[in-house]
Amino acid sequence: MTAQTSVVERGGWWRTIPTESLWRNLGLVGVLVVLFVIGAIIRPDLYGDSDWVVNNMLVILQQAAAIGVVTVGVTFVIIGGGIDLSVGALIALAGVWSTTLATQSYGAGGMIFAAIAVGTIAGALNGLLIAYGRLVPFIATLAMLVAARGLAAQISGKQTQVSGNQFINGIATTRVAGIPMLVIILAVAAALGWVLLNRTTFGRRTVAIGSNAEAARLAGINVRRHTLLLYALSGLCCGIGAIMLTSLATSAQAAAAELYELDAIAAAIIGGTLLSGGRGTIVGSMFGVIVFSAITNLFAIANLPTEVQNMVKGGIIVLAVLIQQIRFRSLTALFRKP
Template sequence: MAEKRAAGAEPGKEQAQQGGSGRRGIGGILARSLTGTGPILAAWILLCVVLALVAPNFLEFDNFTQIVVQSAVIGIAAVGMTFVIITAGIDLSVGSIVALTGMLAAISMQGGVPGFVGILVALGAGLLIGAFNGFSTTYFGITPFIVTLAVLSMGRGLTLAVSSGQTVFGFPASFTFVGQAEILGVSLLVWLTLAVFAIGYFVLSRTVFGHQVYAIGGNREAARLAGIPVRRVSFLVYAISGLCAGLSAVVLTSRLNSALPSAAEGLELQVIAAVVIGGTSLFGGRGSMGGTLVGVLLIGTLNNGLTLLNVPPFWVQFVQGVVIFLAVLVDALNRRRESRAG
């Protein structure tokens, strides 16, 4: 009985999954990666249609790449955050990791190191801070919320300390090219963001590690009893999140050609919002990289559209809040329907 009702509850999802797994090639992968993102994908398309009708220039190709470019910082950090949230964790420190690692890279380049070393400094520092988060939660058993909240504060404080509160600017071209170069007439940032999402998608859905991430978020104790190295995997997701934040820092710093002590303030909340809008459950076990991509694009498109329509900036924030609320509401209603069916 329960099985039949359950299957009937979400026929669309079931079909989408079966349809997706049958197809091969780019189209098949695209279809699979967007599985389960139905409502949010529809919402994004609807938003695009509305904006195309009311906003001049919205449909232009350059505008679309602009949306992705503007979403790159949030998007790349959101890839790492998706891993963390699927394990039922949270990483509040990404904003301050972006600021600190960007600042460290900027200062070391001021000190004369070449651009690629500056990039490595940001990535390495991000990875290290992420590893600290992971180590503290898994081996000392401190709640992720608290650990990353503390690191948020430490990171922001360190950023101010090492920069003496000053903006650092003027970097070698071997660094700034990240934010300015184009490949096939499209900004490198677009390619980079899509590449990070593609890697995130493959790791999450195709690797042993990815399967373990879902299992831990779904039921930690069951995963442990099934022989999954729960600690190692939980540790790694925070390290990944830190690494992604480091890459976000490279993107932000190179685009602005400067490192601000107050950079990326509150970024973590936008990142978490994008992941949650994309259908990843804060309770863990459910979510997808495709969903996060759509969530990031939705926020980016919204910002872009409201700007095109000359909406005052404070309304932008309000509308963002409404979208987050609606996304979580849809998730909660789905959940309730499922638990009734089960």
């Protein structure tokens, strides 16, 4: 039957597009291997101990956990054609809000609810301004960044708010089958994000809107409502990230999660998310986060200053985007009708 043959027609050069992200992910794995080798050369004493190596890998993942969850949300926003600069500030706000004495009096459930609600509502406010107030995403979320940090400082009186809740504080120290709880939370968030992006109508709408918002609108997709939901999702991830950070530090403060927005965006980009929208993968973003975390870890092990570390991170972002552009250019050349 002809309908069947067209579905299972043999592959051609365009088959390379799904593997495009595979190559990139392999490249990021390669970077991780290189970082590992450098570590082994610098500190053969540590890397000789296999228990230490396994534990260090878990430390790398644990350090990546909170920013990783936030990056899932940011990846959705970018694929949907937007940008969210407010995630660091929303984490701080959600963290401070959920650790006030009043909130803490409701127990762990109240704190978690407060963090997630504050994050989601602030994210939805971003979405409202962008989708219905027609603000440029850059401006709207920049304003939110400033305002949310301000509100967080106001609530906390610029004091560090210590969490007295044993359940919350215990999350970061709990291990299940040897794996830190925070890493499990990240894995679950990434898995849910992957399913949401690749297997649901929500994900399909996200890609459609990021690829061509006007075409999506004229196809009957409610672009505004979906845009609102994307920023709310990003805010939700910030709420979860806030709990994770509070648990790690057993406290929250208005200056927490500084520059997380840049780390999250950079991770998404080196993971292959197009800043112009329409294309990106959760797996790539997670690799991006882990690479950054591994660099931080390596510098700590080697006792090198963070200044150098930031320069290396900057270099990696530039390199990743350069590679992306070269590959993308060759790809668009093929797309173009001869």
